[in-house]
Amino acid sequence: MTRFAVIGLDHRHVYDLTAGLLEAGMTCAGYWPDTTDKRVLQGFCKRFPDLAAVLDRRRLIEDPAVDVIVTAAVPRNRAPLAIEAMRHGKDVLTDKPGVTGVAQLDAVVQAVAETGRIFSICFSERFQVPAVEAALELVRNGAIGAVVQTVNLAPHRLNPAIRPAWFFEPDAFGGILCDIGSHQIDQFLVFTGSEDTHVASSTVASVGPLPCAGFHNFGEIVLRSERAMGYVRVDWFTPDGLPGWGDGRLIVVGTEGSIEVRKYLDLDGRAGSDHLFLTDRQGVRHLGCADRPITFFRNFAADVAARGESAMAQEHVFAVCRLALEAQARAKRLVLPGGRPLP
Missing domain, CATH: 3.40.50.720 (NAD(P)-binding Rossmann-like Domain)
Structure with missing residues (x-):
């Protein structure tokens, strides 16, 4: 045992x-x-x-x-x-x-x-989101042809009143791109099958009123590889009125179709989480994936017992970490006023 x-x-x-x-x-x-x-x-x-x-x-x-x-x-x-x-x-x-x-x-x-x-x-935004795993299976089975680009949108709710002190210390959590951005880099690598990826550009920004000086509540990354491109947006702007901590989305553009995953909710009104929309030559289909089993933990347990890599390759883990750290270190830093909306 x-x-x-x-x-x-x-x-x-x-x-x-x-x-x-x-x-x-x-x-x-x-x-x-x-x-x-x-x-x-x-x-x-x-x-x-x-x-x-x-x-x-x-x-x-x-x-x-x-x-x-x-x-x-x-x-x-x-x-x-x-x-x-x-x-x-x-x-x-x-x-x-x-x-x-x-x-x-x-x-x-x-x-x-x-x-x-x-x-x-x-990387819970993949391993604990059944719709993302379903999308990956479709891509690997050729459902949308060769992947051209991934777009990851990852808004989060800040909830500053319930966060511990270290949450607002960049040296403690690594920064918004190192932290949240690592999820999205992981998805870019697996959906595109890229082996040689670099950070084309990255940005972090402090927008409007902040919980503390120097806190970055917005970030973006542009990724490029030998076969595809990727865009990542992460932020702490989820409004309190949203029924969930963030309207996370993944868009995968292929040469013969596209996939959009609405990870945690569907703004069009469908109940529950894990909504997948597949668009190809036959039309547009909605696939509910919430009942799809999560396999990561069983695969990890099997790897511990058999010294395998069924859950995730060790080199993939390192590649995600390297790119996230590179994006954070190279990021252009912006301070924007925020506050009142434009008339």
Whole structure:
């Protein structure tokens, strides 16, 4: 029986990571209750009342019976924790971003090479959105021909009152492109099958009133590869009136058709999430994908047992991290007034 331990209860994504591994048949050996946000710990205890708190962090790291360390720690702490875990024989599953700097990425790459352990990041906007996985299957089956471009729109709700202090410290979370943008870079790479991708341009902006000085609430990335182009927009402008935390969309343009995924809601009024619209020579079809099973966690569990890469290739993880860090580091920085709308 594969066993995992949870260290890093600092972001609510830890709920999905834990639930996913439990549903995949893994056993939780316990969790370290230290946190920067007591509300996350309270939510974790409410969701998983049968899991045991372990006050000694080192006990979980050094336990030879623990196979995997799961973390949603403060982002700047994830890579050091992952390296420590891998050097104690553990595989690692982390929330995004897995790294917040080039030096961290280099150290993780070295640790993976030296230990043979798995360093995986759950890019939830793909792995936990059934409609995105359905779209990827259609693309790989040739439904829209060769992919020309992907467009990812990823608005988020800020909810500043419930965010911990580190959320507003760029050194702590890596910046808006390193953080949210990593999801969209992951999707560009898999949908286009690109091997040689670079950041053509990137921008971050501070628009209007801010929760703190220097906070970037808008970002964009233009990607180019040997076979396709991509555009990414990320922001913290989801209005409170939207029934969900963001109207995330993925558009895939092919030589023989296009796909649009409305990940979390449909503004046209269809209920639920995971709406896929396929347009090709036969017309326009709507596919509801909410009932499609999520396979990432079972694949990850299988990879831990068999030392495989069915969930995600290790080099893909590193490629996403490199591009996200490059986009963040090279981004043009803008300050825009925002405030009152134009007459």
